[in-house]
Amino acid sequence: MSIPLPRGPRPAAPSPASTALTFAWRAVLKFRHVPEQLFDLVMTPIMFTLLFTFIFGGALAGSSTAYLQWFIPGILVQTTVFNTVYSGMGLSTDLSKGLFDRFRSLPIWSLAPFAGLMVGDMLRHSIAGAIILGIGLALGYSPEAGLSGILASFALLLAIGFGWGWIFIVLGLVVRTPMTVMTLGFAVLFPVTFASNIMVDPATMPGWLQAFVAVNPVSLMTTALRALMAGTATLREIGLALLGPAVLTLLLAPLTLVLYRRR
Amino acid sequence: MQDDLAIRARGLRRSFGDLRAVDGIDLDVPRGMIFAILGPNGAGKTTLLRILATLTRADAGEARVMGHDLAAHPERVRAAIAMTGQFASLDEDLTGRENLVMLSRLWGFGWRAARGRADELLAAFDLSEAAKKQVKDYSGGMRRRLDIAASLIVSPGVLFLDEPTTGLDPSARAGVWRLIRGLAAEGVTILLTTQYLEEADQLAGRIAVIDHGRKIAEGTSRELKAQTGSGVLHVTPLDPGNREIALGLLGETAQADPEGGRISVPVADDAEAAAHLARLAQAHIRLAEFSLGAPSLDEVFFALTGREAA
Numbered sequence: 139m140s141i142p143l144p145r146g147p148r149p150a151a152p153s154p155a156s157t158a159l160t161f162a163w164r165a166v167l168k169f170r171h172v173p174e175q176l177f178d179l180v181m182t183p184i185m186f187t188l189l190f191t192f193i194f195g196g197a198l199a200g201s202s203t204a205y206l207q208w209f210i211p212g213i214l215v216q217t218t219v220f221n222t223v224y225s226g227m228g229l230s231t232d233l234s235k236g237l238f239d240r241f242r243s244l245p246i247w248s249l250a251p252f253a254g255l256m257v258g259d260m261l262r263h264s265i266a267g268a269i270i271l272g273i274g275l276a277l278g279y280s281p282e283a284g285l286s287g288i289l290a291s292f293a294l295l296l297a298i299g300f301g302w303g304w305i306f307i308v309l310g311l312v313v314r315t316p317m318t319v320m321t322l323g324f325a326v327l328f329p330v331t332f333a334s335n336i337m338v339d340p341a342t343m344p345g346w347l348q349a350f351v352a353v354n355p356v357s358l359m360t361t362a363l364r365a366l367m368a369g370t371a372t373l374r375e376i377g378l379a380l381l382g383p384a385v386l387t388l389l390l391a392p393l394t395l396v397l398y399r400r401r
Numbered sequence: 402m403q404d405d406l407a408i409r410a411r412g413l414r415r416s417f418g419d420l421r422a423v424d425g426i427d428l429d430v431p432r433g434m435i436f437a438i439l440g441p442n443g444a445g446k447t448t449l450l451r452i453l454a455t456l457t458r459a460d461a462g463e464a465r466v467m468g469h470d471l472a473a474h475p476e477r478v479r480a481a482i483a484m485t486g487q488f489a490s491l492d493e494d495l496t497g498r499e500n501l502v503m504l505s506r507l508w509g510f511g512w513r514a515a516r517g518r519a520d521e522l523l524a525a526f527d528l529s530e531a532a533k534k535q536v537k538d539y540s541g542g543m544r545r546r547l548d549i550a551a552s553l554i555v556s557p558g559v560l561f562l563d564e565p566t567t568g569l570d571p572s573a574r575a576g577v578w579r580l581i582r583g584l585a586a587e588g589v590t591i592l593l594t595t596q597y598l599e600e601a602d603q604l605a606g607r608i609a610v611i612d613h614g615r616k617i618a619e620g621t622s623r624e625l626k627a628q629t630g631s632g633v634l635h636v637t638p639l640d641p642g643n644r645e646i647a648l649g650l651l652g653e654t655a656q657a658d659p660e661g662g663r664i665s666v667p668v669a670d671d672a673e674a675a676a677h678l679a680r681l682a683q684a685h686i687r688l689a690e691f692s693l694g695a696p697s698l699d700e701v702f703f704a705l706t707g708r709e710a711a
Contacts, residue, residue, distance in 0.1 A: 142521050143556040143587050148480075149509035160506040164492065164499075171494045171535055236490035239456055240551065244507045245480050400458075 151245045154253070161254025165261050179224065179266040183217040187273060190337060198338055203278050210274040211291065211363040212336030215356060217270050218263050218299045219331060223323035225259045226306025230316040242398075252394060256303055263299040267292055283369030290366045294379060298359050301383020304390035311397040336360050355382030406465070407432045407559050407590035408453060413462035415448055422448040424614035425462070430559075430592055430607075435585045437605035438594045439698070445614040446594035447487060447563055453592070454484040454561050467558040483557035485548050487564050493537040497528055497547050500536060505554050522550040526580075542573025549580060560584060562593040566600060578604060598698030608698075612706050626695040628704070633696050634674040637663045639687040650680050667696070 152160070169176065187209070190198075195205030229252075232238050241251040271279075271288065281287045306323060313319050333347060334340075334356040340348050351357050362379030365371035408430035415423040422445045430436045438446050451457035453466060455475040464471040467481040491500050498519050505515035523532045526546045531539060539547065545565065552560060565581065566574040581604055585591055595601050601608045602622045610618040610625070618625055638647050641662050648655050648664060655666040668674045674693050681688065696704070 142525050143553065143584075143589070144518075148555045149511075149514070152507060152509040156509075157507060160503055163506075164495070164503055167499055168492075168494050171496075232492075235493065236486040236488050237492055239484065239486055240490040240504070241507070242456065243454065243479050243482070243484050244504070245476065245509075246507055 154247055154250065157246050157250045158253055158257050161251070162257040162261065164254070165258025168258070169261075169265075175224070176265065176269075179221055179262060180217070180269045182220065183213050183266070183270050184273060186216070187213050187270065187277075191277065194337075206274060206277055206279045208339075208364075209337065210271070210279045211367050212334075212360045213274075214267055214270055214291065214295060215298065215360045215363055216331045216336055217266050218295045219302050219356065220324075220327055221262055221266055222259065222299060222302040222306050223320055223327065224262070225255055225303050226310040226319045226323060227316040228258075229255055229307055229310035230313065230319045233310065234315070248398065249391070249395060252307055252398075255307065256300060259299055259303050260296050263296055264292065267295055281367040283367055287367045287369050290371070291363050294359070294363055294366060294376070297380055297383050301380075301386040304386050304394065307394050308390050308397065311394065330354065331356055334360060355379075358382065405431060407434075408436075408464065408466050408592065410453065410464035411462055413449065413452055413464060414460045415452060415457060416460055421614045423452065423459070426611070426614070426616050428453075428464075428609065428616075430590060432558075432590050433585065433588050434606045435581065435591045435593065435604050437601035437608045438592070438611055439596070439598065439601045439608050439702075440594075440611035441596055444611045446596075446611055448614075449611070450484070450561050450563050450592065450594055454482055455479055456484065481558040482561060483552035483555075483559075484561040485552045485563065485565065487567065491536050491544070491548060491551065494535060496533050496535055497539065497543075498523060498532040500547065501551060501554070504551050508554050510554075518554060522553065526550045527576075540573075542569055542576060545569060545573065545577055546580070549577070553584075556587075557589060559590045559592060562591060564594055564596065566595070566597070574600075598702060602698050610702065610705060617705050618701075622698070623695070625698065625701050628701065632668055632670075632674070632693055633665050633700065634668050634677055634691065634693050635663055635665050636678070636681065636691040637661070637689045638681075639689045643686045646684065647681060647686050650684055650686075651677055668693070 190209055190213075191202050191206055195202040195209070199205035199208055238251060242248070247253075281291075283290075306319065309319050309322060313322065334351055334354045336356065340351040340357075343351060359379045359382065362371060362375040365375050406429055408428055410426060410428040413423055413426045413428075414421070424445070426445075426449060438449060440446050448457060452459045453464060453471070455471065455478050459471070466478045469477040469481060471478055492503070495503070501519035501522055502515045505518045506512070510518055520529075520532075523529045526549070528543060528547060528550070531543055536544065536547065549562070549565070562581070566577050569577065578600075581591060581593070593604070605622070607619065607621055608625060609616050618628060620628070636647065636651075638644055644657060644662055644664065648657055651664060651666045655664055657664050666677060668677065671693060678691065
């Protein structure tokens, strides 16, 4: 057996952009080979949208159509936040399979594999968001700010996905199995997304809960997304919505690096 | 001269809690050699390999790999080595070709060159037909070959192989052995771990025996066998009914294989072996076969550690 070992000089280390592109390509390939994962991503939000709109919508907002206006921006935030769990599971799988050991032994920037995961996540968030928005539009949702509102909203969604993604990257590094990442993730995310203004106006909640809802980053993000879709967003609203993701990134990106190097 | 050494390690230690996984190991691996680290499960082989491949930090000790200091310049070490772990480090959802293209890209190849390199490796590793199958549908042997191919996208100075044939059937194992010999012939230094004594014996120029995180012996296969200081006479009685009688005649040190009816007895030299054979002949015990050999590495391991190898 003869093995073709290259004799010439090695290629120069790839640029961060080229590395990111390669990881994005991997994410696209995963969609192509495992289209079922799309089902995981949008199943729950589609179910939520239909249940809440047609069962609770009338009671909550007078009519299903009126409720859609309220609910669609919220479910987009929830979809994005929930989907960050799947990034953590993906990372946990890669780690348990030893794929990350291989990435680590490559001459690439040590955060590059994580940046790569993020690139894949952005793709996932965009696709899942587009599907949910498409269903909303088909049911009669109409964003007042039109296309520009939608584009601005998706930019915010990606920022949210980026920030929250770090939580599950850290979890993926600390927790041993992908299943545990998922269980832990949903144990935190369900209360945090329900105790927010995504589904209902918090005015009828008890005072202590209202106090939590008011400062819940999920509420702040939802408020900003509604405003962007309606074309009434203020800088303050957007700033508050970005605060959570920014703080998470600043704290957790360095922590990721430390945890990763310690392994 | 340490420049002649691919790996030079002194006093490497690493603990996980109370467990001293690697407990003060020195290692000199000459360039271009197949060097085997032999030991039972949990002896510390994988940890030692991961330390040398910069994947696990050592608590103490120092090492140079291809002339680069492990602690001071891990990135230079990384650029000079490749590691194939115990479990296929591949993306199972992707095809074999896509895995190799992705890794070639991450090494810095352009798209076209990456595809070229992937196809070249697939052909060399007899995987062209499976190039477009997802890795999760690969057999164990194919996975292992792809995994090793993924470590050879650029020529490594040292290739670390962690139990390269564990779980493979005999023909897949023979394929991996051929591959390892081929790479060594190309001048790649290979450090492999194994719990198969036969594997170390077959492949390696030098063998370090590791137990409980310590090196308990090192040398060529022949030197290790010589350490037990004797050879072994194997006899198989023609009539299995004579086994017990033969065992009695050969003395207390004789041992019967649980299967196959073979009896092994340690001997100091050929004269002692001849005396044993004469005793059997006098008792009219006909033999199906007999042989005199150096002790197997299993027996060496037993002699060194006082326990059976895993």
